[in-house]
Amino acid sequence: MNIKEIIESGSLELYVMGALTPEETKEIDGLRKLHPELNEEIHRIEDAMIAYADSHAVKPKEELKEKIAEKLNFSVKLDMESEMVDSISIQMPGIYRYAAAASIAFIIALSGTTFYFNYQYKETSNQLAALQSEKTQLANQVKYLSGESDRVKGELAIASSPASKKIALQGTKVSPDSKAVVYWDAASHTTYVNSTNLPIAAADKQYQLWAIVDGKPVDLGVISKDSAFNTMKQVENATAFAITLEPLGGKPTPTMEAMYVMGGV
């Protein structure tokens, strides 16, 4: 199954809802690491499910907050106000009294230092944890951006390749302002489409690219709803290209009334 088919299969939705078998879940865990577009799709589904959960939100009773707080361990900042010494008053003669006082003072000082260092230690490890997580996030951003940059480079290479023929598709009566560009590789016969200037398709609709070969439409595949630049199927001897708006997943033959753009080679 290719990425597009996986995205369109409904499996990712079930994945986010936790309704896949452990094996299927594992498979998608692996695939999303390799394919950023899969990962992005998963994030968007997550957002939808978050919104769905939000829409069912119910405020719990006020007293639950305190009840829960009692059950949790919080990190505490220690106040070094020890009053325990004041209560120790023992009757002791002469030097012992001073010795006892000195010992107590020493113990207080020692435990104070211990608490202090312990506190410092906790603070430092918290900061370290925070920095580590920031580092991970930055690393992820770098990874994402370098992926994006690779993608853009790839698109540029296709658009500027001498083997690529650029075909501008103009809006039809259905949508006069629409435009799209097809790049057609003369050597590999692969087609690419840039659909930036098409209106956003409704949730249950999707654009589909067609080539006209010998006067007949040939299906070149549906255009992903999530990225503007797409690699489509190969075709030889096309005389024109057109894009129609079809139900999700596309149709075997084009709906002529829903043709948005077309252009001759």
Add this chain to the structure above:
Amino acid sequence: MGALTRYLEQGKKYDEELLYIELKSKSKKAFEYLYDNYSPALYGVILNVLRDEESSNDALQEVFVKIWNNFDSYDPLKSRLYTWMLNIARNHAIDKLRSKTTADRKDLKKDKDFVQTHGTQPEQFTDGIGLRKLIDHLDEDQKVVIDLLYFQGFTQVEAAEELNIPLGTVKSRVRIAIHKLRKYFV
């Protein structure tokens, strides 16, 4: 504490990265922020699963303890923090439901209206009200599938059997439903 305090002072809505850092520190302030912002959604999920206020109150407490104590096992690369918490709430509630009653699931259907009636009480979280209307954009068929999978923890096979529809239909209904949600919510 600094980052979160600054954030709160600016009056912005949650920011997962900051919350993540604060939760790592386990401060009381982080808990309060977590609770104030996320408890209605977590509680809503739990209520929808258990459909009983008393056991939902217990479950909410258990869920917060789990989130607090297992925070180190959260992997930011795998899911959003919010999703992770919602899944803990949902899975915990479903486990609780299954251990509580081995009786068949048909009992649950009697309580189908619980959520709706509960939702009209003054306890209803205000942010949810506007969104609730948007769910009406889903067809009844689509709502039923999502509720079975998400709130009752059915697998897709179980859902297909329950509704007496082919497996592929379960998938396509879910996909269309979530697409609709994406359009309105995101």
